[in-house]
Amino acid sequence: MFPNHIPNPEDKTAMALTRAAVLENNADLGVVFDTDVDRSGVVDNKGNPINGDKLIALMSAIVLKEHPGTTIVTDARTSMALTKFITDRGGNHCLYRVGYRNVIDKGVHLNEDGIETHLMMETSGHGALKENYFLDDGAYMVVKIIIQMVRMKLEGSDEGIGSLIKDLEEPLESIELRMNIISEPRYAKAKGSEAIEEFRKYIEEGRLQGWELDSCGDCWVSEGCLVDSNESPAAIDARMYRAKVTDEEHGQYGWIHLRQSIHNPNIAVNVQSMVPGGCRSITKSLRDKFLLASGMDKVLDISQIEKYAESS
Numbered sequence: 001m002f003p004n005h006i007p008n009p010e011d012k013t014a015m016a017l018t019r020a021a022v023l024e025n026n027a028d029l030g031v032v033f034d035t036d037v038d039r040s041g042v043v044d045n046k047g048n049p050i051n052g053d054k055l056i057a058l059m060s061a062i063v064l065k066e067h068p069g070t071t072i073v074t075d076a077r078t079s080m081a082l083t084k085f086i087t088d089r090g091g092n093h094c095l096y097r098v099g100y101r102n103v104i105d106k107g108v109h110l111n112e113d114g115i116e117t118h119l120m121m122e123t124s125g126h127g128a129l130k131e132n133y134f135l136d137d138g139a140y141m142v143v144k145i146i147i148q149m150v151r152m153k154l155e156g157s158d159e160g161i162g163s164l165i166k167d168l169e170e171p172l173e174s175i176e177l178r179m180n181i182i183s184e185p186r187y188a189k190a191k192g193s194e195a196i197e198e199f200r201k202y203i204e205e206g207r208l209q210g211w212e213l214d215s216c217g218d219c220w221v222s223e224g225c226l227v228d229s230n231e232s233p234a235a236i237d238a239r240m241y242r243a244k245v246t247d248e249e250h251g252q253y254g255w256i257h258l259r260q261s262i263h264n265p266n267i268a269v270n271v272q273s274m275v276p277g278g279c280r281s282i283t284k285s286l287r288d289k290f291l292l293a294s295g296m297d298k299v300l301d302i303s304q305i306e307k308y309a310e311s312s
């Protein structure tokens with residue numbers, strides 16, 4: 001396909017062109033890799049793109065058939081629906097820090113602690129399996145998918161691989177915004193870290209009503225699993241916290257995740273909501289009750305937040 005699109009399973013054009021090729025050729029599967037083949041995405045025989053959360057769900061469905069009850073580690077940008085998908089199949093979902101190394105290392109440590117963890121995947125398409133020596137390996141993921149696809153065909157099913165995730169709901173709303181750190185480059189990391197810690201403090205002090213630092217069972221998204229007795233954790237490369245957002249009417253209807261970008265002097269804000277307008281109201285609260293209230297708007301360029309909060 002190259003050079004028709006950039007090699008990236010998160011890229012809409014890459015997925016759309018692969019979808020078109022699958023439909024045109026009546027193919028069983030389309031595959032998208034990044035340049036070094038550690039990230040992957042696929043397209044099923046009906047042309048449905050399977051990347052991000054959907055790829056994690058597909059791999060979870062396959063791995064949970066082979067290893068019932070296994071723990072699956074992902075980064076904390078996955079949907080509430082993915083957690084439900086995994087737990088409905090008897091799995092345990094460990095939400096962890098963004099960055100594929102963090103996600104894979106967490107799986108290694110959980111296994112060392114006797115918590116059987118067969119799959120570690122990031123929404124970016126990075127993924128590793130215990131059986132493949134925890135290697136970050138997109139090609140191995142796709143081989144597993146092809147084997148499952150052939151198995152289904154041999155069993156007489158023409159439904160295609162996408163049928164394994166047909167009950168995965170999609171978040172109604174999902175956004176990512178960025179706030180540049182206003183600072184000389186050499187101070188940007190420290191300022192970013194300060195902003196994220198302030199965010200945590202505001203939530204812990206209950207200044208954002210209905211917001212609570214997110215956990216999954218015994219795990220804290222920010223710190224990793226409490227059961228993890230790893231004595232020499234890697235230095236924290238970027239600070240990040242996810243908060244679940246609830247109200248009386250809906251219970252938990254969304255979450256917000258703030259983190260220092262791994263590559264750039266900015267803060268990434270991810271928000272998901274299961275109710276209409278939820279992302280906007282969460283963004284407004286972030287602006288009014290945290291960024292403006294704490295004075296962090298002087299340290300961060302909040303123009304994207306303003307624009308989204310005021311859009312209709």
Ligand SMILES: O=P(O)(O)OC[C@H]1O[C@H](O)[C@H](O)[C@@H](O)[C@@H]1O
Nearest residue numbers: 099100122124260261262263264
């Ligand atoms: O922090 P960002 O710029 O959004 O990048 C985040 C990404 O950084 C790297 O590319 C890592 O390989 C990914 O695992 C991670 O998801």
